[in-house]
Amino acid sequence: MTDINEQVRRPGAKTASIADAMDDDARNQPEADPALLDLVELLFFAYRDFTREPDKILEEIGFGRAHHRVLHFVNRHSGLRVADLLDILKITKQSLGRVLKQLVDEGYIVQEAGKTDRRERLLYTTARGQELADRLALPQLRRIAHALDASGAESQSCIGKFLSEMVCEADRAQVSQLLKAGAGARGRSGEPA
Amino acid sequence: MTDINEQVRRPGAKTASIADAMDDDARNQPEADPALLDLVELLFFAYRDFTREPDKILEEIGFGRAHHRVLHFVNRHSGLRVADLLDILKITKQSLGRVLKQLVDEGYIVQEAGKTDRRERLLYTTARGQELADRLALPQLRRIAHALDASGAESQSCIGKFLSEMVCEADRAQVSQLLKAGAGARGRSGEPA
DNA sequence: TCATTTATGTCAGTCATGTTGACTTATTTT
DNA sequence: AAAATAAGTCAACATGACTGACATAAATGA
Numbered sequence: 001m002t003d004i005n006e007q008v009r010r011p012g013a014k015t016a017s018i019a020d021a022m023d024d025d026a027r028n029q030p031e032a033d034p035a036l037l038d039l040v041e042l043l044f045f046a047y048r049d050f051t052r053e054p055d056k057i058l059e060e061i062g063f064g065r066a067h068h069r070v071l072h073f074v075n076r077h078s079g080l081r082v083a084d085l086l087d088i089l090k091i092t093k094q095s096l097g098r099v100l101k102q103l104v105d106e107g108y109i110v111q112e113a114g115k116t117d118r119r120e121r122l123l124y125t126t127a128r129g130q131e132l133a134d135r136l137a138l139p140q141l142r143r144i145a146h147a148l149d150a151s152g153a154e155s156q157s158c159i160g161k162f163l164s165e166m167v168c169e170a171d172r173a174q175v176s177q178l179l180k181a182g183a184g185a186r187g188r189s190g191e192p193a
Numbered sequence: 194m195t196d197i198n199e200q201v202r203r204p205g206a207k208t209a210s211i212a213d214a215m216d217d218d219a220r221n222q223p224e225a226d227p228a229l230l231d232l233v234e235l236l237f238f239a240y241r242d243f244t245r246e247p248d249k250i251l252e253e254i255g256f257g258r259a260h261h262r263v264l265h266f267v268n269r270h271s272g273l274r275v276a277d278l279l280d281i282l283k284i285t286k287q288s289l290g291r292v293l294k295q296l297v298d299e300g301y302i303v304q305e306a307g308k309t310d311r312r313e314r315l316l317y318t319t320a321r322g323q324e325l326a327d328r329l330a331l332p333q334l335r336r337i338a339h340a341l342d343a344s345g346a347e348s349q350s351c352i353g354k355f356l357s358e359m360v361c362e363a364d365r366a367q368v369s370q371l372l373k374a375g376a377g378a379r380g381r382s383g384e385p386a
Numbered sequence: 387t388c389a390t391t392t393a394t395g396t397c398a399g400t401c402a403t404g405t406t407g408a409c410t411t412a413t414t415t416t
Numbered sequence: 417a418a419a420a421t422a423a424g425t426c427a428a429c430a431t432g433a434c435t436g437a438c439a440t441a442a443a444t445g446a
Contacts, residue, residue, distance in 0.1 A: 036334045036341075037269060038372050039353060043337075044262070045368050046359035047240045048283060064402055069237070076230060082423060090241060095404055097424065119413045119422045141229045144236075147358035148229075155351040158344050160232065162352050165340035166239035175238050179231050257431055275394060288433055290395065312393045312442045391444070401434070408426085415420070 053139035061132075066091075066099045068136050074109055075125040075133035077178065081114070082121050088178070108132060246332035254325075259284075259292045261329050267302055268318040268326035270371065274307070275314050281371070301325060 054068055073088055074080055086096055100123075103109040108129035114120030125133060148156050167175050247261050266281055267273055279289055293316075296302040301322035307313030318326060341349050360368050 033334075033338075034375055035349065035353075036337050037330070038375070039337050039341075039349075039356070040265070040330065040333055041269070041372060042353060042356035042360075042368075043240065043243060045364070046356040047236065049361045049364070050236060050359060052283075052361070066403060072233070076234070083421095090245075091403085092405065093423075094406085094425080098403080101424090114422095117414070117422080119411095121423065137230070137233065140233050141226075143359060144229050144232050145226075147355045148232075150358040151351050151354035155355055156228065156232075158348040158351050159355050160228075160235060161344035162340045162348055163232070163235035163239040165343040166243060166336060167235075168242045168245070171238070171242070175235075179234060182227055182231070259432060276392095284432085285434065286394075287396080287435085291432080294395090307393095310393080310443070314394065387446100389444100389446085392442080394440080394442105396439080397437085399435085401432105403431085403433095405430070406428085410425075411423085413421080413423100416418080 050140060050143060053143075054136040057136055057139075063102070064099075066095070067103060070096065070099055070103060071108060071125065071129060071133050072137070074123045075130055077181065078124050079122045082123070085123070087174075103129070243333060243336060246336075247329040250329055250332075256295070257292075259288070260296060263289065263292055263296060264301060264318065264322060264326050265330070267316045268323055270374065271317050272315045275316070278316070280367075296322070 051065060055065060058064055058068055069089055070085065073085060077084075082093075082096070082100070085100075086093060089096065100109065104111060107126055110124050110126055111121040112124065114122055148159070151159075164172065164176060244258060248258055251257055251261055262282055263278065266278060270277075275286075275289070275293070278293075279286060282289065293302065297304060300319055303317050303319055304314040305317065307315055341352070344352075357365065357369060
């Protein structure tokens, strides 16, 4: 890596308080705190590297990150409907359709008509799909485990809270419900909303 | 948003210890801990929403997320070389070239030959570029300030540590150096590595 | 000095993944 | 029976990645 080696121009660098210690003016101008800009960059770097290892694996098998996302959510939240997936990924039906079709055609995902509403297509990973999902998740889980370890055991709850609160107000409840449902309702027979 | 409403199948949900309390086997199989998978998903949702507001602004002016990334790093780390940017973004010269050219052509960024090495093109934002960078950063800073606030004031250092440790080992030193250099060395005359 | 390396820029083509709009089919709801 | 909903599909298009090849200017080194 190239060494960037820049000069420092930053003033004092607040580290402790945020909104608590901000007056109304500062609250409207969060850009005043350079520590927040550090977090903007760290989030970029963290996510960049979070996706690099799976991306490499995906490339070998002719898939992309879009396939990973679909496979992950179907695997973890088994029995998900297509509409749920669209809402999670915030992409269009057509975009999803392309990658989903490939995943189905190549035997990673199966579709099943809903029991109560047979228009719905409930999505499940096959054994093959679960294997790939696990293989893709492994480097990400290792990375997260390392980062939690390095930032202290007590950090986990605060990281989770922080990331949850980074989610749009409008979607936060849905996301937390999805997480509560957790490792998927494989074989669920529950009511599809 | 559609209500997903799934059934729970998850067992106990570890929350406290991570690697400290893991035996060697568990350390090699971090996928065993469902709380880590929650963080995988939260990171996806957080990043998804972190980029949504700027993306909307960008769309109005015919730019994309790639322009934002370039503009951000040039603005914050003024005097950056093209090679630095390639290394930060991990994209090819050709990919960068296209968006950089647009940013220069439309007066957001200026290039200046390096003083000690005149092959280098040092990049700076214009007033117009700074305005746009600030406008794009604002919703992201607001979101981060909110999330820090909601996860407790003492959380900031642990979030920063966590995100730093999410970065690839190989790049971690460079990233932390970049952050130390902080809000850019505008008008720097220092040695370009 | 001359050859090589480095930093940058650019042309041409390709691919993955997102977009809109329009339309079909099956099924449920009213 | 009509309308709404869930899903799938066709076509056309934009963005932002990629590779490979090549050009130019400037620095470096034998």
